[in-house]
Amino acid sequence: xHDQLIDDSKRVQLRDEMTEHNKKLASAAKSAGVFHYGxxxxxxxxxxxxxxxxxxxxxxxxxxxxxxxxxxxxxxxLAANLFRxxxxxxxxxxxxxx
Numbered sequence: 001x002h003d004q005l006i007d008d009s010k011r012v013q014l015r016d017e018m019t020e021h022n023k024k025l026a027s028a029a030k031s032a033g034v035f036h037y038g039x040x041x042x043x044x045x046x047x048x049x050x051x052x053x054x055x056x057x058x059x060x061x062x063x064x065x066x067x068x069x070x071x072x073x074x075x076x077x078l079a080a081n082l083f084r085x086x087x088x089x090x091x092x093x094x095x096x097x098x
Contacts, residue, residue, distance in 0.1 A: 007075055014078035018070050021085040028092040048084050 026037060034040045042053050049057060058065060061072050070078065091097065 011073075011075040011078060014075055014082060015070060015073075018078055018082055018085065021082060021089065025085045025089040025092075028089045032092045033098050044084055044088060048080060 029037055029040050038054075045054050045057060046052060052060070054069065055065075057069050058067070061069065063069065063072060070081070073081065
């Protein structure tokens with residue numbers, strides 16, 4: 001039970017970090033000239049999930065469109081998404097990508 005509490009706590013912390021980094025990524029994408037953020041975000045998921053789009057991930061997890069994928073990830077999956085978001089944001093800003 002103790003291990004489960006630790007994992008749950010880690011998952012909540014990672015989920016909160018994802019929320020913050022998604023905001024930063026959206027800002028960096030906007031500064032880079034991204035107009036269709038949904039397509040941009042979908043491309044990130046496709047890279048991490050072997051070509052699956054957001055709608056495909058929803059379907060695979062048995063979620064409806066109103067449910068957030070991030071709320072249905074374990075800590076390992078959240079950490080992978082956090083890495084994806086932080087690295088993409090850093091690259092956009094560092095290299096001045098447009």
